[in-house]
Amino acid sequence: GDSWGIFTFLCAALCNLPALPALNCTEELGAGQSIQKTYDLTRYLEHQLRTLAGTYLNYLGPPFNEPDFNPPRLARAERVPSATVDLDLWRGLTDNARLAANYRAYSRLLCYLRALDGQAGTAELRHRLGHFCSSLQGLVLSIAGVMSSLGYPLPAGPAGPPASPGTPVAPNDFLKKMDDFWLLKELQTWLWRSAKDFNRLKKKVPPAVVTLRLEARGF
Amino acid sequence: ISPAADPAVISPQDPTLLIGSSLVATCTVSPDFHLKAEDLYWTLNGRRLPAASYAALGPTTLSVALARLNGSKQQSGDNLVCHSRDGGILAGSCLYVGLPPEKPVNITCWSKNMKDLTCKWAPGTEGETFLHTNYTLKYKLRWYGRDNTCQEYHTAGPYSCHIPKDLALFTPYEIWVEASNRLGVAVSDVVMLDILDVVTTDPPSDVHVSRVGDLEDQLSVRWSSPPALKDFLFQAKYQIQYRVEDSSEWKVVDDVGNQTSCRLAGLRPGTVYFVQVRCNPFGIYGSKKAGIWSDWSNPTAASTPRSERAAGGCDPKGGEQNTTLRRELKQFFGWVKKHAYGCSNLGIKLYDQWRVWLQKSHKTRNQVGKEP
Numbered sequence: 001g002d003s004w005g006i007f008t009f010l011c012a013a014l015c016n017l018p019a020l021p022a023l024n025c026t027e028e029l030g031a032g033q034s035i036q037k038t039y040d041l042t043r044y045l046e047h048q049l050r051t052l053a054g055t056y057l058n059y060l061g062p063p064f065n066e067p068d069f070n071p072p073r074l075a076r077a078e079r080v081p082s083a084t085v086d087l088d089l090w091r092g093l094t095d096n097a098r099l100a101a102n103y104r105a106y107s108r109l110l111c112y113l114r115a116l117d118g119q120a121g122t123a124e125l126r127h128r129l130g131h132f133c134s135s136l137q138g139l140v141l142s143i144a145g146v147m148s149s150l151g152y153p154l155p156a157g158p159a160g161p162p163a164s165p166g167t168p169v170a171p172n173d174f175l176k177k178m179d180d181f182w183l184l185k186e187l188q189t190w191l192w193r194s195a196k197d198f199n200r201l202k203k204k205v206p207p208a209v210v211t212l213r214l215e216a217r218g219f
Numbered sequence: 220i221s222p223a224a225d226p227a228v229i230s231p232q233d234p235t236l237l238i239g240s241s242l243v244a245t246c247t248v249s250p251d252f253h254l255k256a257e258d259l260y261w262t263l264n265g266r267r268l269p270a271a272s273y274a275a276l277g278p279t280t281l282s283v284a285l286a287r288l289n290g291s292k293q294q295s296g297d298n299l300v301c302h303s304r305d306g307g308i309l310a311g312s313c314l315y316v317g318l319p320p321e322k323p324v325n326i327t328c329w330s331k332n333m334k335d336l337t338c339k340w341a342p343g344t345e346g347e348t349f350l351h352t353n354y355t356l357k358y359k360l361r362w363y364g365r366d367n368t369c370q371e372y373h374t375a376g377p378y379s380c381h382i383p384k385d386l387a388l389f390t391p392y393e394i395w396v397e398a399s400n401r402l403g404v405a406v407s408d409v410v411m412l413d414i415l416d417v418v419t420t421d422p423p424s425d426v427h428v429s430r431v432g433d434l435e436d437q438l439s440v441r442w443s444s445p446p447a448l449k450d451f452l453f454q455a456k457y458q459i460q461y462r463v464e465d466s467s468e469w470k471v472v473d474d475v476g477n478q479t480s481c482r483l484a485g486l487r488p489g490t491v492y493f494v495q496v497r498c499n500p501f502g503i504y505g506s507k508k509a510g511i512w513s514d515w516s517n518p519t520a521a522s523t524p525r526s527e528r529a530a531g532g533c534d535p536k537g538g539e540q541n542t543t544l545r546r547e548l549k550q551f552f553g554w555v556k557k558h559a560y561g562c563s564n565l566g567i568k569l570y571d572q573w574r575v576w577l578q579k580s581h582k583t584r585n586q587v588g589k590e591p
Contacts (some may be wrong), residue, residue, distance in 0.1 A: 177298070
């Protein structure tokens with residue numbers, strides 16, 4: 001109810017930004033707030049993903065929806081950007097690198113999510129997926145907003161083609177199910193990691209305006 | 220770390236099968252993995268298949284026999300998986316077991332104000348094919364060659380499609396639905412219709428329900444004809460339905476004709492009624508067929524005047540006083556709304572004025588004489 005209201009507003013606001021430089025006018029005040037908003041978005045998406053993943057894995061059928069399911073990660077699965085990173089490496093990331101990693105990852109993940117079979121599945125599943133993709137798009141824009149307000153350039157190049165050369169689309173339906181499983185898993189891991197990334201950024205960027213409003217409404 | 224080749228290969232890969240059929244599948248392990256046929260086992264949808272159904276067809280090939288398959292557990296296909304002894308997944312194959320589609324039936328269509336066409340249908344008997352079934356609605360003008368495909372699905376339920384524009388009048392359309400899945404295609408019978416025969420419209424606007432003077436068993440209903448069709452030559456039929464506030468049983472008034480007002484009679488005094496009106500635009504441009512009823516208008520509420528009971532008029536007993544007072548207050552607020560026009564000077568003076576008015580009308584009514 002409440003959270004969804006805030007979120008719809010955020011998405012509408014973010015998606016209607018004609019050009020990101022418009023954020024520059026409130027640069028000093030904006031960064032702290034933007035980081036908080038982005039943090040809240042990742043928590044919201046994490047919550048949404050739980051329901052989406054549950055529904056999607058049930059659609060894939062057992063063993064994919066079994067809690068202890070642990071398939072091998074075949075070489076082909078590397079096309080999905082991994083959130084797993086060495087601890088020291090992670091702590092040593094500059095703000096720019098940290099934000100860029102998040103931006104690149106979610107842009108790619110969004111592409112792959114959108115490519116999930118749109119034809120098959122129930123209407124309910126397609127609807128949930130569509131909804132989640134919109135939310136994820138909002139997150140990508142929010143991260144871009146933070147980068148812009150801190151004066152960092154957005155990572156160059158397209159947001160990641162669904163199939164880069166060398167890693168073809170799954171050759172059979174079972175492997176495609178495995179890819180889908182790993183996509184959802186990586187999405188989950190990234191959202192856990194991003195919450196920590198943005199928490200770290202919150203502490204480093206001096207918040208000129210402390211936003212109590214969003215913090216008071218826990219997700 | 221993972222070798223370039225897949226650990227194993229299953230055959231057949233992702234087959235489509237009819238319910239009740241049998242299947243023998245084989246799993247051949249890649250030589251890089253140093254596994255033998257006896258190190259393997261099979262699961263179907265997460266459940267281990269009995270070893271009795273296995274057969275080693277070679278040093279690195281294990282087969283499994285599946286008999287009389289049931290329809291797929293999920294539309295994404297049953298998961299048949301070849302495992303190594305420690306449980307690791309070597310390969311998998313999705314089995315699509317089901318039935319070919321049945322002919323879609325009961326195609327019904329309607330056009331909103333002749334601007335568009337929405338059709339819905341039902342899948343053939345039961346509709347459970349266990350496989351994902353795609354429906355395509357197609358249409359063409361009779362006597363013209365080109366088939367068109369409807370693009371906007373699920374607008375009025377899961378089996379529906381909406382054609383938003385470029386519709387022609389005066390020539391009938393041929394409409395049909397094709398159902399297809401992995402096992403085959405089924406085409407419905409062709410329905411022929413003229414847009415002018417299936418027109419529906421918006422519910423009537425500006426529905427007002429008011430009292431008829433002091434008459435305690437009547438209410439007057441007025442409405443406007445739907446604006447979207449005001450430029451078209453058509454006859455309208457209206458229907459009214461009404462119910463008392465705390466009942467779910469609607470009474471329907473059918474013979475309203477094409478008036479835009481009606482008087483409801485035989486009602487209970489001092490009762491709140493909910494009233495709805497709907498419209499049927501038949502005879503558009505001389506069409507002989509009945510149109511399609513619009514949705515009901517949003518319910519409008521009104522109350523009949525309260526009758527004065529001869530017995531309870533003067534000195535009600537203690538217990539009764541509360542109910543009488545409550546009813547009076549209810550009537551009072553209704554009266555205020557009608558006469559005070561949003562006046563915010565609600566207070567005891569206004570209430571007293573109303574009591575005076577009530578006494579006067581009570582006297583008048585008693586003079587006229589009470590009906591049973």
